[in-house]
Amino acid sequence: MSQVPERREFGEWPLKRLMTEVVGTGTKSAEDMNREQATEAMQRILADEPDHTTLGAFWLANRWKHNVAEELAAYADVMCEHVEYAEPDADPVDCGANYDGKGKTAILGAAAGIVAAAAGTPVVVHSGDRVPTQKQDAYKHVLDELGVRTELSPEESADQVDETGFGFYYQPAFNPAVHDLFDRRDQMGVRTFVNTVETIANPANADVHLGSFYHLSFAKKIVDTFEQSERLGPRRVVMFQGMEGYDDIRPGYTKVGESTDGVFTDFEIETAEYGMDFETEDLEVDPDDVAGDSAAITEAVVAGERDDQFADAVELNAAFRIYAREDAESLSKGLEMARESIDSGAAEAVLEDLRAF
Numbered sequence: 223m224s225q226v227p228e229r230r231e232f233g234e235w236p237l238k239r240l241m242t243e244v245v246g247t248g249t250k251s252a253e254d255m256n257r258e259q260a261t262e263a264m265q266r267i268l269a270d271e272p273d274h275t276t277l278g279a280f281w282l283a284n285r286w287k288h289n290v291a292e293e294l295a296a297y298a299d300v301m302c303e304h305v306e307y308a309e310p311d312a313d314p315v316d317c318g319a320n321y322d323g324k325g326k327t328a329i330l331g332a333a334a335g336i337v338a339a340a341a342g343t344p345v346v347v348h349s350g351d352r353v354p355t356q357k358q359d360a361y362k363h364v365l366d367e368l369g370v371r372t373e374l375s376p377e378e379s380a381d382q383v384d385e386t387g388f389g390f391y392y393q394p395a396f397n398p399a400v401h402d403l404f405d406r407r408d409q410m411g412v413r414t415f416v417n418t419v420e421t422i423a424n425p426a427n428a429d430v431h432l433g434s435f436y437h438l439s440f441a442k443k444i445v446d447t448f449e450q451s452e453r454l455g456p457r458r459v460v461m462f463q464g465m466e467g468y469d470d471i472r473p474g475y476t477k478v479g480e481s482t483d484g485v486f487t488d489f490e491i492e493t494a495e496y497g498m499d500f501e502t503e504d505l506e507v508d509p510d511d512v513a514g515d516s517a518a519i520t521e522a523v524v525a526g527e528r529d530d531q532f533a534d535a536v537e538l539n540a541a542f543r544i545y546a547r548e549d550a551e552s553l554s555k556g557l558e559m560a561r562e563s564i565d566s567g568a569a570e571a572v573l574e575d576l577r578a579f
Contacts, residue, residue: 260296308376323358334539339387367517434464
């Protein structure tokens, strides 16, 4: 006779109570949760305890009221209890792009990461496979098109970083608890706080995080989230205004936020001063084949076969990764290192190493 699984005991804050007493009382009267409440909420969610109607309402209420850093840190900490970490010997830059992908402009992070790796800056990227809500092309799909293995165990991903300088971590392998929410997230139709916290899972336990934002206040919120987290603590965080929520810097006037050892600063750049003298529209690709076009661009740029806006954009994005890890004291120096890694053939060699891994 089979045993009935032991029911997990929670605290006093089921999602329905949080809805009626805290977050779901209305756009003007809703309150923020404290750490204890947000922690219990995420524990219940990952244990598949709430019914689907209540969960959907809770997610939507969080979206309307806007999560504060304390809530995001609590959500992230519970998620991290389920993450399978695999730390490479190298200390890479962790690139946290939106998992639900891009639909208009080229995904440049694979090329930028390869170029940075060739310049001596190890880089880690991570994503799932058609993650809701957009379910568009992401890192995995570009690398698949390039002939690079992506469905790796976390240990294999760490080895990939150490052997090539560039590593891809696959969400279903390193973060299965969040991956298990796929169907319910798909039914929502809008992004939830899960779309935010999954990008900061940091599966390689890197000391540097690179991300993007639409508004500078979001960059500060992510920095505050890291500071309030009990499990995540990169020493340095660099974020810029990205295209389509991705870690590809937006052409033109762009804000940059960075935090080092808890000190947050921000500054502005004109990308034209670093070779990106064009508009976002100039980086658009076939919306029906973003991954394929991005892979073709990646292959040509790292081989030194392109000298156009895509090459310029890849070089500056690589420079940001080099600068984020403090392997260059300035973006200008990072840009020199990125261009040299292409001209020397080192970037093309990293791509070949990835294909052989």
